Amino acid sequence: MDRFYLLDASFCPSVNQGRTPICVSSPERAVASQMTAFTAALQACTGQSFHRYGALHDFSVREYRTFWRCFLQWSEGLAWSGSPEPVCVGDDCEHARFFPNLLLNYADNLLGLEVAGPDAPALTACHADGRRERLTRGELRERVARAAHALSQLGLREGDRVVAVMRNDAEAIVAALAVTALGATLSTAAAEMSVETLLDRFAPLAPRLLLAHTAQRAFDTGIPLADNVAGLAAALPSLQGIIQLDDGALPATVSQPVHALADLIGRGDAAQFSFQRFAFNHPLFIMFSSGTTGKPKCIVHGAGGSLLEHLKEHRLHSDLRPGDRMYFHTTCAWMMWNWQLSALASGVEIVTYDGPIATVDALWRLVAQERVTVFGTSPAYLKMCEDAGLVPGQQFDLGALRAMMSTGSVLFDAQFEWVRDHVKALPLQSISGGTDILGCFVLGNPNLPVYAGEAQCKSLALDVQAWEHGAPTSGIGELVCANPFPSRPLGFYGDVDGQGFHKAYFSANAGVWTHGDRIEFPPEGTARLHGRSDGVLNVRGVNVGPGEIYRVLRDIPQIREAMVVEQRAQTAPPDRTHAQRYEQRMVLLLVLQHGVALTGALAAHVRRELARRASPTHVPDRILAVPELPATHNGKLSEAAARNAVNGLPVGNASALRNPDCLDAIRNHPALNLAARELPAPGTSREQLERHLQALWERLFDFAPIGRDDNFFDLGGHSLLAARLLADVHQSTGRTIPLATLLFAPTIAGLAAAIDEAASPRTSPNLVPVRSGTGSPLFLVHGASGSVMECWGMVNALRTSRPVYGLQARGLDGEQPTQRRVEDMAASYIEQIRSLQPRGPYALAGYSFGGLVVYEMAQQLTRAGEQVELLCLLDTYVCEHFLPWRTWMRYCWNYPGWQLRKLRAVPAAQRVRYLKYALRRAAEGVGMRRGGITCKPDAFTESLPPALRQVRETMVRAMTTYRPRPYHASPVLYLRAAVRQQQRGDPLSLWRRVALGGLTIAEVPCSHFDLVLEPNLQAVAAILDEGLAGA
Template sequence: MDRFYLLDASFCPSVNQGRNPIFSSSPERAVASQMTAFTAALQTCAGRSFHRYDALHDFSVREYRTFWRCFLQWSQGLAWSGSPDPVCVGDDCEHARFFPNLLLNYADNLLGLEVAGPDAPALTACHADGRPEHLTRGELRERVARTAHALSQLGLREGDRVVAVMRNDAEAIVAALAVTALGATLSTAAAEMSVETLLDRFAPLAPRLLLAHTTQRAFDTGIPLADNVAKLAAALPSLQGIIQLDDGGLPASVSQPVHTLADLIGRGDAQQFSFQRFPFNHPLFIMFSSGTTGKPKCIVHGAGGTLLEHLKEHRLHSDLRPGDRMYFHTTCAWMMWNWQLSALASGTEIVTYDGPIATVDALWRLVADERVTVFGTSPAYLKMCEDAGLVPGQQFDLGALRAMMSTGSVLFDAQFEWVRDHVKALPLQSISGGTDILGCFVLGNPNLPVYAGEAQCKSLALGVQAWEHGAPTSGIGDLVCTNPFPSRPLGFYGDANGEAFHKAYFSANAGVWTHGDRIEFPPEGTARLHGRSDGVLNVRGINVGPGEIYRVLRDIPEIREAMVVEQRARTAPPDRTHAERYEQRMVLLLVLQDGVALTGALAARVRRDLARRASPTHVPDRILAVPALPATHNGKLSEAAARNAVNGLPVGNAAALRNPECLDAIRNHPALNLAARELPAPGSSREQLERHLQALWERLFDFAPIGRDDNFFDLGGHSLLAARLLADVHQSTGRTIPLATLLFTPTIAGLAAAIDEAASPRLAPNLVPVRGGTGAPLFLVHGASGSVMECWGMVNALRTTRPVYGLQARGLDGEQPTQRRVEDMAASYIEQIRTLQPGGPYALAGYSFGGLVVFEMAQQLTRAGEQVELLCLLDTYVGEQFLPWRTWMHYCWNYPGWQWRKLRAVPAAQRLRYLRYALSRAAEGVGMRRGRLTCRPDAFTESLPPALRQVRETIGRAMTTYHPRPYHGGPVLYLRAAVRQQRGDPLTLWRRVALRGLTIAEVPCSHFDLVQEPNLQAVAAILDEGLAGT
C-alpha cells in the first residue's frame, strides 16, 4: 500500500472548518506511529483499505474477531501458546468469552526481554525524601522470579487471592508481579485507607496472603500503618501470612506468620522458577466498585483481556514504546496503577512516586528531573497548578516530555488551553473508561488532532455510542458499548448466578454494556464527557460511593438525613477568547434534627469522622444545611434532582417528586457560590469588619456559613492556615496581627476586637494565653513547628480549671531573631513566664522538642531555688549521641542493619549513587550536631513560609545539640507513644537523668498523633492527673 495514501487516510478526519484543533501531530510523527504500522498490517490481514480512522474503527467493531486475531499476532514480544481459535465464543457482550484455547502469563509478558533487552530501563521509583531507585528489565525480572519462587514455597498457588495495602513504590510492583506470575489473583488498596473501608473490599475475598507497607512516614496521618495492618489481619480469618514490603514492625498481637519482601527475595531462586502459562481468562485482578448503594462490588478481571486491552491502548493509542518513560500520578487504590503497570509490556519504563504533593510544583519537578516523556495527571492537579500561577514550561526543563494524559474527571476546554500556553504544545489526551473495564472507552490517537475539551477518538474494537431511551442519539446520552470486548470483566466475585453483574451493566439495555457516564460525539469523531449518570462521585480521579459516606454520617446523632452530589462550579467568568472554566466539587446536603444548627463544630466533626473512618477523599468540599431532600412519591431520595438543583439546572420531572419546593432552597443556598461572592469591605464599624472577616474565613476554609463565634481550630485551622489568614487581613486592613493572636482570640468576633485594638492581654512577646482559668497556670512549650497551635485540641480536652499559657518560638513573626540553643530558649522563656508568675511552684509541659526546652527550664529554675510541681515531657526524643552507652551501642549496632536492608533493595548498578546520598545525609547530620543549619531542607520544610522555615530549621539544630544533664528536681512525667522506627529509645536517658524518678504513661499511637484525635482525651487525662498531683 502507498505510504502517503495511508498517512492521508489516518491523519485527516472530517474536520469542522469552524473549529481549530489545539494541537496537530506532524505528518512525520503520524507515519512513524504504531497506529499507522498496525493499520497497514490489518489491511493486509483483512484485505481492506481504511481511508480514515472512523473507517478503521467501524471495521474493528463490526469485525472484532478479525481485529483481535490480527492484533494478537502483530504484537511484538507477546508470549502465548495454544490456539487463537476460536477468537470469541458468543455474540452478546454479556456472555461472550475470548480466546478460550489460549494460554499466557501476565507477569511474563510484562517482563519479556524480546520487546526490550535485559539492560533496558524498566522502573524508576521516586520517594518523598528525593531518593530514586532504578531497575533494569533484567533486574526487575530476576527480582520478581525470586519473589515468586519464595511465595510458591509458602504455598501460594493459582486461584489463591492476595490482598495488598501498599504505597506506590518498587516493592509494590515486585510483589504484585510475583503474585500474578503464580496465577494468583491480586487486589490492591492505598496505605491511607481505613480498616473499615479495607474490610468492605477485602473481607468477601477470603484472601490467603496480605501484602503491606508498615513503616510510618512523616506525612502519614491517622492510625499508624502497622496498627491498621494488624487490625485488618485480625479481621481476615482466612489469612495465612503477611508479607511486609518494608522494614517496619508489626504489633505482637499479629498471629499470622510474617515475612519480609527482602527475605523472600534473598531466599528465592530465579533459576528454579518458570513462568507457567494459564488460561486466557484466568482471574488476574479483583477491582472494586465505589459502593453507591452498599458495600463495594468485587469486579473480577481476566489476565488475557486486561493484557490485550492495555497493549492496544499503550501501543496504538498512546504510541508507547521502548525509550519512553511514563509517570502517571496514582495510588495503588486506583485502576491507573494497574494500567501503568501494564506499560512494561510495551518496553516502556515506568516511574512511580510514593509521597505527598508537598508543593504545587512537585510533580512537574519530578517530570523534569526524571526526563519523563509521557505524564499522566488529573484535571484537579492541573487546576491546582493554574490557581498557583505556575508556568511549568518556563520553570522546568520539559524537553523530554512529548505527551500528557488526563483522567479521573472531566477535563474542561480552558485546561487544554492552559497546558498549551503554560506547559508546551503537545498532545494532551483526555482518556476515560473505568475500573469496571480496567481500560478506556475514549482516549488519544497519535495521528489525530486534539480539540479542547474532547477525547481524540473512540477506542479501537469497542462499539462506543451515546444512547438515550434505549437508542443511539446524536446529542448527549448514556455511554454504552454494543459489541463484545476482551476486557469486559469476568463477573463479580461471589455473584454465582451473575444477577448482580447483569443488574449493574446490562439491565438498562439488554445485551449492551451501559457504563454510567454521560457522553456526546461531535462530528469530528471526538468525544466529550459530561460526568456520571448515577450517584457515583469522582473525586480527584477516585470514584467515591455515597454509601461509604452515609455509613459514617449515620453515627452522628445531629444528622437526620444526608445526600452527597457533585457540583460543576464555574470559577471564572467567560469572555470572548477563552472557554468557560469549571471545577467539580463534592457537596454534602444535611437535614439536621429539630433544634440543631450547622455550626463550625458540627461541620468539623463531619469532616474529621469521614477522614478518619473512610479516607480524606471522602471529605466534602461544601457542607450545606437544608430543610429537606428531594424524594419521589414512594419515598426514595432523588440524587439526580438534588444534583440538578446544586448545579442550577432545571429538574426534568418535578412532578415525580413529593416535595419539589425543597429544590429552591438548595438551588439558592448562598454557600454554593463562595468564590464568586464579592468580598465585603472591612468598613469602619465592628459589624462591617466582622462581615469582612467572615467572608475571609469562608474563603479560606471553603465552607459556609461560619459563625462569629466558631473556633478557628475546631474548623481545622493550623499554623499554615493562620499565616495565610493573617496575611489576607494585613492586605485588606493594613494591620499586622501576630500569629499568636488566634490562640487567645480564635473566633471572628475575637479577631475583630484584636484588629480594633480592643483590650487584649499585654504579655511578653512569645507568651500567649491558650485557655482561661483560675489558679497557677500550666506553661506549654511549642514543638518543632515553633507554635503551640498543634496542641490546641489537647489543651481544650483538659478538665483542670487552671489556665494554660503557650510559649512560642522567637522568629515566628519574621522580625525577632531565632534562637539556636535550647539553653537560650529556656532562659528567655523563664524570663517571660516570670512576668506572669514571679515565683514557683511552676507547672511545665512540652510536646516533642518542647520537652527538651521545659526540661532545661526546670534545670535552670531548680538551680535558682525555685520549685517545679509538674515537669511533663510528651514523647520527647534526644540526639542519639547523648544516649547511655549501652543504648547508644544498641542503636549503632542496629543502624547498619537498617541501612543494609535499604541498600539490599537498591540495584547493584545504583548502590554507589545511594551510598553517596546516604553519606551526604549523614554528613549533614554531623554538621547539625556541630551547630550548622541543614543546607538541604526536606520537601515539607521547603514549602513553608520563610519565617516558619527558619524557625523549624533552627529548632532542628537545637534538638540535635542539646545534652540533657541529671535533674535534681521532682519526678518527671513522661508520655510515651509508639517507638519511632530508626530512632534510639530515649527512655534509658530520661530514667538516668531524672534522679527523683520517672513516671511513664503510655498512649498507643504514633508520635505525631499524640496531639490529634482520637488520642486527645487520653493525653489530657494524664496531664490532668499530673496537675492534680495524683
C-alpha cells in the first residue's frame, strides 16, 4: 500500500514541468484511503501490480469484467444473492447488460446495518426556520420499513411508477426509500416547479402514486404548492392515490384518496416487512433531461448499476465512510439528490436543507453548524461568495470540513484558488457526469494531487476519451465512453424500438457513448472540461467553445454571469441563397453586478481581455446586458433557450425553465434591433449632433449604449468601419470628414467637435499623429488597407517615450489619385516626414505591405546621405516572382497541390465556376506585373467602399511590381509571424539575400493578420521597443 501511494501521489510529471498542485493529499490519508485498500485487494485477486493510478485505470477499462466482479465482492455490507456470472453480456456499450443473474434491493443496501450500526447517525434534516431533525440508521430503517409495509397494503408493488413533488427533507428520503424498497420506480421533482413543467415529465409515465409536500412556506412564491399538486393530480388519470408528506391541506377538488405519510408510518409494521430482492437491472429511477429543446426525455436507470456506480464513486473516488457527514446543495429535481441519497450505502450521514439561500453565507453557516466533513456545491454559488467578499475560513469554524465537491458547470482555475485562499487548503473535487448516467465520468481521487481547473482523474472502469471527427484526439474533443458500464441507462421510457436512445447517445460516434461535453486530458491524467458541445459556436469557420470565453470573463469583477450564443442575422436580400442572406454573429449576454452598467469602456475591456487571453476569434460581435439568464429547474443555464430568444424564435419548452420571463427581456433587447432603429436627426446643436453620432456608432458596432467619450478603436474600430461611419456622416450632415480625423478625434465628442467646428481638412493628410511623445519620432507606414488604423492597439502598447506618426496612402477619401508604385509612395512619404524631421537618423516601420514602402524609403534616404537608425518590417511578403530561384521553384512545385486541395474543398456544383475564377485571377496577376490593374475585385475587395477598394487594388498592384534591391546600410529588423500565409512563398530567403547590412529576425507565434491584434500586439510592441532602444 505504501508503495502504491508513494509512486502515485508523489511522482507527478506536471510538477517537473512547472505545474504546482493546488492541494496534495497527506501520505497518511492516502495510505488509509479506500482507493489504496481496494487497489491492494485487486492486486491480490489478479496478480497484477498497479504502481500508479494510470495503470489501475487502464486495467479497469481493459478488464472491466474482472474489475466489477472484484469490486462487487470487495464492497463491505453490500447485500446480494444469485450469481455474479456472467458479469456482462455483450461487448458494445449500447446493448451490454451487467449481472443478469444477480438480485439485490437498493433501499436495503442503503440502510444496511453491517456497514454502520443502528446507532450510527444517518440523517440530519435542516429546515429554513432553524429546526433540525436527526435520525440514526436504525430509526431511518424502521421508518422506511413501516412506510413500505403500509404502501404495500395500498397495493404498490414492483414495476409501479411513483412520481414525487418534494422538498429536500427527511420525509422525502423516507418516502423515496420506501418506494424503492418495494421495487417500484421513482421519479422526483422540486416543489417550485409549475404544473406544466411537472406534466411534461410525469404524464408519459402514467404513475400510480404521487408523493407530495403541500404545506406553504414563508419563502414560497407563485401559485400555492397545494394548488399545484391538485392541478397535477387532476391531469394524471392513472393516479390512484396521493401520499402527503407534510400537514398541508389539499383543495377539495382532489378526487384521489389522500394518505398522510405520518399515518402510514404509524400503522405500518416493520416486523411484517422484508426487503425483497429484485433483478440487478430492474428500473429504480426515471430521471429527466432538461427539456429546453423539446419535451424532457424520460431516462430509465437500473437499481444495480446505479448502486454499484455510486458505491465506487463514494468509497473509492470520494473516500466516503462511516463518520462522514455530507451535505450537497441540491433539490429533489437534480440527480445530485439521488447521488447523495446513495451515500447512505457507505455509512455516511447525509445532511439536507429545504430552504432558500436567504443570505450568501447561509450554506457555510450550515456546514459549520452541522460539522459537515464533505460539502458539495456549484461554481455559481462559489462565484456568489467570491463576489460578496466572503472569507468562510475566517468567518466560520470549518474544522470538520475535509473535502469539497463542485459540479453543474465548469469550475474555473481561479475558483480553486479562491477556495484554497478563502476557505481552507483541502481537496476541491471537480466532478462531472450527469443525469444521463446518474454518475460521474471524471471526478476526485484521495491519492492524487488537485490541479486548478481540472478534475483529478477518469472514473474507474469507464474508458473516457476525447474524440474529434470520429476518432480519439490528443486535444479538446467530445467526451465519449468507449466501453460498457453498469450505470448506462436501460433506455428511454416509451422508446419501444430504442431509436430515440440510440440517436441521443450513439448516433454521433458509432459504438461509443457520446455525452455532449467538450473535454481534454492533460498528460498527467487529469481532465479539463470545456462546457457543452451543443453550445460550441462556429465563428467565421472556427469552432469556439463557450467555456474558453467564460474562463476569461469570470476574472472580470463587474460580471456576475455570462452566456454566449449564436445569432443568425439577415444581412442580404431574400433573392440570395440562404448562406448569403444570413450572417453568423456571436452574442454575449452579461448579468452585471448590482449597480454596474454596461458602458463602452466596460465593453471595450471585455473585448480586449478576450482577445488578449483567448484570441480575436473569441471576441463577440454584440454584448448585451440582461437582468438574468434562462436557467432550468436544476439551476443549469440554458443556452438553447437564450439562443432562440436572441434569434427571435419561440422557445421549445419554456416550462422547463424556472425563469421563462427573462426570455422576453433578451428577445426584445434594444441592442438586437439597432439596425432597425430610427436615427435621430443631426439637428443644429452640438448635443443633437452627438445624439445622432451616438446612434450611428451604436448601429455600426451593434452595441448600446456607447458613451460620448468611448474610444472608437477601443470599441473594435478599424479602417473599414471608419469608412462606413464617415460615409454615413457625409450622408446625414453633408460634411466630408477625412478618414484620418478618427486618429486624433476617436470619440463621439471629438468627432462632433471636428464636424461642428469645420476644423479638419477636406482630404486626409498622409502624415498623421498617432501618439504623442518626446524625442525623434517613429514613422509607421500603412498596410494594404492604406490606413494605419489597424495598428492603433500596437502603437498604444509601445513603452517608448517617442512620438509615433502614421503614413497613410493617398486616395483614402477618394479625393486624391492613388500612387501605383512603391518607389513613388516612398518618395512622397520622405517629403512628408522631412517636413516634420528635416534630418536623420530616421526610425521607420511598416506593417505587411508597408514594409516594402519603408524598405524603399530607407534605400532613397541612404542614397541621399541620410542615416536610418531603425528599419523594421512587420511580416512583409514580396511577390513570389522576385524570390530567389530555389524558393521560387519550391513555390511553383507546391502551388498546384494547394490549388488542388482548395478545389477538392469546393462543392462539386461550384467547381467549374471556381476554376474560371482561379484562371482569371492568374491572368490578372500576369497583367498586374506588366502594369495593368484587376478588372474585377475579389469578394472581400468588392465589399469595400469605392475609395478603399481603389487603394487596396493599387497596393496589390504595387506589390507585384516591386523588386527589393540590396540594402547596404543599417541592419533590418524583420518581425515574422510564425504561422505563414497560405499559398505564399517564404520571403525570408529574399530578405536574407538583400539585407547586406544584417538581418535580425524576431518571431511571434501567430498568423499574419493577428500580428497587430490582441494578444499578440503586446509581443510585437515589445520587439519594436527593443529595436528603438538599441537604435
